[in-house]
Amino acid sequence: MPTLKTTALALAALISAGCRFKRETGTDDTSPAESARTVVIITVDTIRPRVLHGADQGWDVAPTVTAFQQDAVWFPQTYSPRGMTAVALSSMLTGTYPRTHLVRTNEEPELLTGLTLADRFHDLGYLTLGYAANQGKLLDFGFDEATVANQRDPDTLPEDQDEIGQVANDQLLLDTFTARLAEVPEGEKIFVWVHLNLPHSPYYELTPWFEQFHPEPYQGTLDTTDDANLNLVTMGARPFDEADQLYLEAVYAGEIRVADDTIAAFLAALDGAGRLEDGIVVVGADHGEELGDHNTYFFHGCSPYNSVLNVEYAFRAPGRWPQGVTVDAPISLVDIAPTVLELAGAEPMAGELFGHSVVAEVQDGVAPSHDIFFERGVQTAGIVRGDWKYILTPEGEFDLCTPYSTAEGAAYPAEVEELYHLSVDPDEADDLAAQEETERASLSQATCAWVQSAEWVPSYMVESNALLTWCTENWPE
Secondary structure, three states, rough: OOOHHHHHHHHHHOOOOOOOOOOOOOOOOOOOOOOEEEEEEEEEOOOOOOHOOOOOOOOOHHHHHHHHHHHOOEEEEEEEEOOOHHHHHHHHHEEEHHHOOOOOOOHHHHHOOOOOOHHHHHHHOOEEEEEOOHHHHHHHHOOOOEEEEEOHHHHOOOOHHHOOOHHHHHHHHHHHHHHHHHHHHOOOEEEEEEOOOOOOOOOOOOOOHHHHHHOOOOOOOOOOOOHHHHHHHHOOOOOOOOOHHHHHHHHHHHHHHHHHHHHHHHHHHHOOOOOOOOOOOEEEEEEOOOOOOOOOOOOOOOOOOOOHEEEEEEEEEOOOOOOEEEEEOOOOOOHHHHHHHHHOOOOOOOOOOOOOOOHHHHOOOOOOOOOEEEEOOOOEEEEEEEEEEEEEOOOOOOOOOOOHOOOOOOOOOOEEEOOOOEOOOOOOOOOOOOOHHHHHHHHHHHHHHHHHHHOOOOHHHHHOHHHHHHHHOOOOO
């Protein structure tokens, strides 16, 4: 079996200057028609693209993922429907938005409704294998075999990291997957979903990567291993300066670097089993992380901004899709499932509330142009259309997420309507809702049409209809 370094270098050697829809390393004879023998999706919890690609420091944070993206069809503008793990992953697995699959919080994965990718591939005769270090209940839906690692296991921890359960959990998934893959007959078709928990708060200094990203001693008092310490900053109870920000990002980047090594090992296992070069392998994330960018908020559940909703997905499918392609147009996590199915030679999910397979667009060199929707629970909805992003929060604030839900009278601040021009203002610092009336009205109407297109809030949540009420009053059907 190749070593991790060999695999990473082999992938790097395949990199060429990828540009939109230009096939650099693939052939012109790419077709998803024949059934794929191997389909693997690797998702990572809480990946912020800005830090993944080195933040502003020039750090080499994720060499394996970067090489993979550049040797694949890469969608850097992929949008999560909500910055919450169970919600986002349910959308990825079913190809539907939360109002259809019914998972609206991390406490509700058992409510998942509709067929998952595992269900579909199982029905197609695939052995379906699931590995999750977070939200393991999602493995109850369609997986023949499931491994959940969500408990600290001291026996698998490196000696110098014996307090880091997340490292152990991801390592357990890797070890279990590698051993199981060796047992699968060469001709058997497999579908695999792996969800890694690292990086995720609380954040730890992981050796040796933290020291490489932050070689100077940190003189501050910010404790990233205690979410409550970050909550104090959010609620204005402690200061936060540039040195704290750099320290936080270095700690976070170190965790991403460890996750990158884990992904390299998964790819090495596939390569060693002879399943990498003829397989479909997808690498992405559930959501990002604020890291203090908006409202000095450091997590993800409250935020509707791109620091949380914008993730990246890359599809490597030699012989089925071109390689070395960047698709610089927005897609959604709900588009992942139908795209994977069509790439694998299966019928994609279809329907008004399902995602959109982008196989044909990539094959034809046409940028996807469908509207992308998102929400924040049932109180906020929004749309991404090209370079524009619109956010609607009828009550002008949001309190159903930590730390706001635990502090009396506290709420995540928001305007009722927000509008951002993403190509000009990628950090969403300049709200144009008052200046760009035509664009605001168009996107507001489109958002409300989507909210009104089917039941927005199930009957057991009728008390949370502020969004539907606002839309009905402002844009009657």
